[in-house]
Amino acid sequence: MRHLLRTLWSQKTSIAFIQETHLKGKDAPKIRDRRFPQGFYATNSEVKRTGVAIIFAHSVPFLSSASQADPLGRFLFVKGMIAEHRYTFATIYCPNKGQHRFLAKALTQLERFRDGTLVLAGDLNIPLDPRRDSSAGTSTIPPALYKESKTGIKHDSDHAPVQVTLKSPLFNPRELQWRLNESVLTDTNFTTQITQTLTQYFADNDSPAIAPLTVWEAQKCVILGQLIILCTQWKRQHAANIVDLTHTIADLKTRHKRDQTDDTYLLLTDKRRQLRDLLSQKLLHTIWKSNRHFYEFSNKCWRTLARTLQQKQRQHHIHQVKGRDGTMKRALADILQAFRHFSRSYITSTPPHDERRHHNTYTV
Known part of the structure; x- marks a missing residue:
C-alpha cells in the first residue's frame, strides 16, 4: 500500500479510483496516509477477490454528504461538495x-444516487463501444471539464493505470523555487563541467579594469545559470532512463510470458536491477536530505513547526459557514465575506448601556 500511495503522489494524483483492493471486511486496513487522509471503501465480507476504493489527496477539500457501497465490493458511490461545486465520484469493478x-443494475443505482458533476471510473471488463475503443484517442468527457488523459504502464498490477486531468476551480498555479540537487555533485562529468566553466570565466574576466569584487559577484550569477542548465539536463536524462527501463521491463515481461526462455528472464532481471538502482539513488538522496533538514532545524521554530501547524490546519479546514441570510456558504470568497461581515459587526457593535458608569458609589 505504501508503494501505491508513493506512486500516486509522484504522479500528482488528486483523486484515485482503485479496483481489486483485495480487502476483506470492514476491519480491513485502509489505503491512506498523511498525503491521502480521506478515503472511502467497499469490501466483501466473505472473499478478497473484489474491493474498490476512492481516496482523496489532502489538497482536495472534499466534503462528503453521502456514500453508497456495494456489499460485494463491486462498486462505490460518493457525493459531496468541493468549494461551491457538487460532485459525484463513482468506481465500478465489473465481474468477468x-x-x-451487472453494469445495467449498477448504473441504474448510480443514476438515482448522483448529484452534480459525475466522475465515473473503474474496471468494466468490456469495451464501452467496440467500434470506438479507448485507443482511438476520443473522449466523451465534456470539453468544459476535460484537459488531457493518458494511459500508464503496468508495473504494480496486471492493469495499466489511466490518468485523466479535469479542470478545477481550485487550481492555483504556484511559483516554483529552484534548489540544487546535491546528489549531482557525486557525478564526475557534472563536476568537471562546473570546473571548466569557472576556469574559463575567471580567465576571460581577469583584468585590472574590472574590480575583483565585481568579478566575484558576477561569477555567482554565471555559475547559478550553469547549475540550473546542467541540473535540468541531468533530471531529464534521469527521468528518461526510468521511463525507458519501465517500458523495456513491460515488454520483456510480455515476451517472457509468451516465450518462457532463460535469455529473456536474465535480461528482464538485469533491467529490473538497473531500475532498482536508479530508484535507490533517489531514495538515498531523500533520506540524506531529510537527515540534513532535521539536523539543521530540529531546535528552531522554522518550517518543521510550520508544516506541523499546516497539517493541523488542514484537519480543521472550514468547508462551509452560515451567512447572514441563513444560507450555507461553500465558496472560498463567500466564506471570507461572511467572516468579514461578522468581524465588522462585532467590532462596531455598541455595548449594552450600564447604569453603574454614571454613579460614583455602588449599592451592595
Missing part, C-alpha cells in the same frame, strides 16, 4: 461474466 447485466 454477466458484465452487461
Whole structure:
C-alpha cells in the first residue's frame, strides 16, 4: 500500500479510483496516509477477490454528504461538495461474466444516487463501444471539464493505470523555487563541467579594469545559470532512463510470458536491477536530505513547526459557514465575506448601556 500511495503522489494524483483492493471486511486496513487522509471503501465480507476504493489527496477539500457501497465490493458511490461545486465520484469493478447485466443494475443505482458533476471510473471488463475503443484517442468527457488523459504502464498490477486531468476551480498555479540537487555533485562529468566553466570565466574576466569584487559577484550569477542548465539536463536524462527501463521491463515481461526462455528472464532481471538502482539513488538522496533538514532545524521554530501547524490546519479546514441570510456558504470568497461581515459587526457593535458608569458609589 505504501508503494501505491508513493506512486500516486509522484504522479500528482488528486483523486484515485482503485479496483481489486483485495480487502476483506470492514476491519480491513485502509489505503491512506498523511498525503491521502480521506478515503472511502467497499469490501466483501466473505472473499478478497473484489474491493474498490476512492481516496482523496489532502489538497482536495472534499466534503462528503453521502456514500453508497456495494456489499460485494463491486462498486462505490460518493457525493459531496468541493468549494461551491457538487460532485459525484463513482468506481465500478465489473465481474468477468454477466458484465452487461451487472453494469445495467449498477448504473441504474448510480443514476438515482448522483448529484452534480459525475466522475465515473473503474474496471468494466468490456469495451464501452467496440467500434470506438479507448485507443482511438476520443473522449466523451465534456470539453468544459476535460484537459488531457493518458494511459500508464503496468508495473504494480496486471492493469495499466489511466490518468485523466479535469479542470478545477481550485487550481492555483504556484511559483516554483529552484534548489540544487546535491546528489549531482557525486557525478564526475557534472563536476568537471562546473570546473571548466569557472576556469574559463575567471580567465576571460581577469583584468585590472574590472574590480575583483565585481568579478566575484558576477561569477555567482554565471555559475547559478550553469547549475540550473546542467541540473535540468541531468533530471531529464534521469527521468528518461526510468521511463525507458519501465517500458523495456513491460515488454520483456510480455515476451517472457509468451516465450518462457532463460535469455529473456536474465535480461528482464538485469533491467529490473538497473531500475532498482536508479530508484535507490533517489531514495538515498531523500533520506540524506531529510537527515540534513532535521539536523539543521530540529531546535528552531522554522518550517518543521510550520508544516506541523499546516497539517493541523488542514484537519480543521472550514468547508462551509452560515451567512447572514441563513444560507450555507461553500465558496472560498463567500466564506471570507461572511467572516468579514461578522468581524465588522462585532467590532462596531455598541455595548449594552450600564447604569453603574454614571454613579460614583455602588449599592451592595
